[in-house]
Amino acid sequence: MTTTNYDKLYINGAWVASTSSETINVIDSVTETVMATIPAGTAADVDAAVMAARSAFDGWAATPTEERAKYLTRIGDSLGARMDEIATAISKETGMAKWLSQMVQVGLPINSFNQAGALAESYVYEEKVGSSLVVREPIGVVACITPWNYPLHQIAAKVAFAMAAGCTVVLKPSEVAPVDAFILADIINEIGLPAGVFNLVSGVGPVVGEAMALHPEVDMVSFTGSTRAGKRVMQLGAESIKKIALELGGKSANVMLEDLDEATFAKAVADGVGKAFLNSGQTCSALTRMLVPRSRLAEAEAIAGATASAMVVGDPFAAGVHLGPLASAAQRDRVQGYIQKGIDEGATLVAGGLGAPEGLDVGFYVRPTVFSGVTPQMTIAQEEIFGPVLSILPYDGEDDAVRIANGVVYGLAGGVWSGDKAHAEKVARRLRTGQVEVNGGAFNPNAPFGGYKQSGIGREYGRFGLEEFLEIKSLQL
Known part of the structure; x- marks a missing residue:
């Protein structure tokens, strides 16, 4: 080389x-x-x-x-x-x-x-x-x-x-x-x-x-x-x-409201996994906390786990690859530490986990990881990880979802999904954050970007x- x-x-x-x-x-x-x-x-x-x-x-x-x-x-x-x-x-x-x-x-x-x-x-x-x-x-x-x-x-x-x-x-x-x-x-x-x-x-x-x-x-x-x-x-x-x-930094919440039908819920969760893992999670505005109704937690786990497991990790110059390595050994080790912390604090490992993906021993690779049953007080729900790690948190009612979403020191980005776009926008206005995607709204490179808190x-x-x-x-x- x-x-x-x-x-x-x-x-x-x-x-x-x-x-x-x-x-x-x-x-x-x-x-x-x-x-x-x-x-x-x-x-x-x-x-x-x-x-x-x-x-x-x-x-x-x-x-x-x-x-x-x-x-x-x-x-x-x-x-x-x-x-x-x-x-x-x-x-x-x-x-x-x-x-x-x-x-x-x-x-x-x-x-x-x-x-x-x-x-x-x-x-x-x-x-x-x-x-x-x-x-x-x-x-x-x-x-x-x-x-x-x-x-x-x-x-x-x-x-x-x-x-x-x-x-x-x-x-x-x-x-x-x-x-x-x-x-x-x-x-x-x-x-x-x-x-x-x-x-x-x-x-x-x-x-x-x-x-x-x-x-x-x-x-x-x-x-x-x-x-x-x-x-x-x-x-x-x-x-x-x-x-x-x-x-x-950011620790952005992606809120799935209770009125989503089955197909839209599946679309929103799958989209949310992609938003969390963009650039292998090395994105300050990544939607790394997915908030779902407690009654739909198992449904979210199944979709998110399957979506994460289907992502192809490998050489960023190879065809069909979704996620490459992290930028440095220090960043890889930091992310591994957070995955271990999630396990230690009792979160449910749905996909991924410790170590590199199979066959990727050279390069700073991390397995795309999904945790569920995450509580707002857990380290992985509060601190920015900056790697392909998604935390799924259950909530009980809309006010609880907003409270959890706003319950971090950050306020950079966020997302809200609802069967009623006007209602999603109403909830988005309650989030203390600089940008909010409404029903998967596309990133606008000419809109103001920055954070609260x-x-x-x-x-x-x-x-x-x-x-x-x-x-x-x-x-x-």
């Missing part, structure tokens, strides 16, 4: 060496071998990138919106031209099936750059309020810290909309899945984006991420990752009262995502 060595950072429109000679290995989740190396950036590298972004800010903010839009659209087009290359890299890093990576891991970022470009032009940046003119202006230099599960998708959510708003950015991608970020930087270099508007510093969170959050010339930090790390970003950003946008602060995508990167000024006339 060929190892790609990325030996430079992208700062101020050029590829430059890090001030450190240390590197980080990027591991192929399928083969467990080194697929790439990246620089282990330093606080000095962050300072150089932030100062480049600061120097470029005034010029970029003053660039006409139609010009900014052209750059963003060209980035989207160039991502499309390299879709296969990017999808291949991300499938190796994260384990997502290649066919799905093309649609999700590359298709959605292309949409984000195109949407951000369109919004840059169409957005109304000022309005009259009585005798005042209220204007919206770019916030400044934005530090973007992104995760490994949907690496380019989360980069685009921040970088595209920040640049559309007139901000300049410094990006720290996850060291687990950074290859797409280096490809993006290569594209940005090729299209001639003005120097300093986009900067890339790779490295680890405690070094590069913390330096970004602390830097006095960073006006805003946009972070996606664990709630634990998000708290740390907030603490560091508070030193200089930065604006902090956070998209964090400890799932985060702020929203991404579409108009709401653009506005996160804008300040508000009142001119009293």
